Amino acid sequence: MIQIEKKYNIALWLDKWFIEDFGLDTTLALYLKLLALILGLFAICALSWYLTKIVIVSFVHKIFLKTKVVWDDVLVEKKIFEKMAYLIPAFIIVLAAPYVFGDFPKVIKFAIILSNIFIITVIIRSTITLLSAFDKILSNTVILQDKPITTYVQVLKIGVYFIGGILVLSLILGKSPFYFLGAMGAMTAILLLIFKDTILGFVASIQMSVYDMVRVGDWISMPKYDADGDVMSINLNTVKVQNWDKTITTIPTYAFITDSFKNWRGMSDSGGRRINRAINLKMSSFKFCDEKMLSQLKKYKLIEDFIIEKENDVHKFNSKIIDDKIDSVNNRRITNIGVFRIYAEKYISAHPNINENMTLMVRQLESTSKGLPLEVYCFTYERKWVKYESVVSNIFDHLFTIISDFGLEVFEEPTGDDFRNLGR
Known part of the structure; x- marks a missing residue:
């Protein structure tokens, strides 16, 4: 991520303070100086995070809550800006580490790597939260209410976790991200086995959406899984059905492609x-x-x-039959x-x-x-x-x-x- 060369040593005055003023041993002064630098940097980071959350985030929340649109309220509800506020302390550490820890090269490297990992983690969390917000916003849109939006969002979340995991490993091991992508190629068969249900569910959800087989709110019957009720949600791996006895049946998404089921939507749409x-x-x-x-x-x-x-x-029919008997069998x-x-x-x-x-x-x-x-x-x-x-x-x-x-x-x-x- 971000690295800056040391321009001047902020720890010089601490050396003078601990050694000359207090007359401490050089080794002890070194550890006390490191501790003081860590505590000072931590205090600055905590203060920056607090000010960001109180001033900037609260200000943004107030503006968003006053608007008439709904999507920004969802962003506030999901606390997306509060999560992003953690980026400020991490950036401060990355920028200040070369100056603060000038006498500790290993600490500089460790602090920068740890801060970069924290930055990636915060970005991953923020992105996942943002995707969850988009899922809620799009799912509440009238024209998309019957579409499996959650399934596609879950696929994107898996992609975000995958990319984030590679970046974190590359920082920890000091390898290029492309190195891990090459290793992943060799593990394709194992990955396909691990994510079999996920892949099948994703393909099934696409087919269900394209061919309009099942929607959220449909009444379906699937005897194989003892399911008979309304579809509550369609996810990447499962479809939840609330039965008429209020129990909930969880069905694998790909089962709607491989097994037979009855959808009563046609009855609902027919007018009778x-x-x-x-x-x-x-x-x-x-x-x-x-x-x-x-x-x-x-x-x-x-x-x-x-x-x-x-x-x-x-x-008229009987009058055409000429028979004297009243109870004729021909009548x-x-x-x-x-x-x-x-x-x-x-x-x-x-x-x-x-x-x-x-x-x-x-x-x-x-x-x-x-x-x-x-x-x-x-x-x-x-x-x-x-x-x-x-x-x-x-x-x-x-x-x-x-x-x-x-x-x-x-x-x-x-x-x-x-x-x-x-x-x-």
Whole structure:
């Protein structure tokens, strides 16, 4: 770093003071002189640091806090200027050492090397703090909130530490920094092994950003890591996910490239959240609707027009069949399951929280040993979990309650009471 040749010896008057005035031994006077010089220089450095922090740093802080912009407040919060204030004492030692320690050449060299190492350390710390401030500033920018800024900042921090470490080693060992760079080239394989996760994480974060795979705030599901929740942060090596039970899962960043996961952002951006739930109906409760049942069901405004239209269609079809028998097997009839399916569809379509511009249907799935599944498939306007579940519950509360008015039953597995009642 900075070195200045000795121009005059500030310690001459100390020699006169200790030896001539106090009559001390030459060796003892030499050590006392060195101690006095060290304490005096230390006092000057402490005073310079204090004045810099109190006067200059405080003045800069006051100016920055009065501005309307936010980024300078972050610099004050991170105490970047307080860290840089330590450079003043270090520069004083480098500049003053040749004058102060004129009779101690080894001390001059040691003081300058130690001060240069301290200067590099302060610059590294200040740069790391400055990068952290940039990370916070950029992450709070609207257009960059969903980008993995922290990942790129961490890479820069590693680079700063790497360069700083080489400079410190070059000062301690008296070697050129390029000497260590050459040695690093020979250790490439070992470095790749040590920083494998870091390199993979960096490459993965770039791919995630370029292809917009994951953003901070996205709801993701990754069963392999038991992760199901919102992405809290995307770092160089890890991605933190806060699950719905408030636990936090930490996933390697490169896992988002090598493993499969589900991102629910498409649902959030689509304008609706899907309802895909079925009611298992007991098939023995399916039957044709008689006049009495149809008359009763016409009271429901949602299906009144449908029943009237269906009755007319059935009557027209049946009138074409020449048969004296009233209950001919060839006649068409209306079923309670069919009427209920239409009712459920119209009820959902009329619901204020259902998005009619997206897919909406009530359909029959393949029957199983547990009855006939009648599936409700639609999308709600509500995408937040709690409100979404409330909408779904309200819809199915109604459907489960009114289903008996259609002469239908919901399938249920036999319970212990059912088996005990068999013998009664």
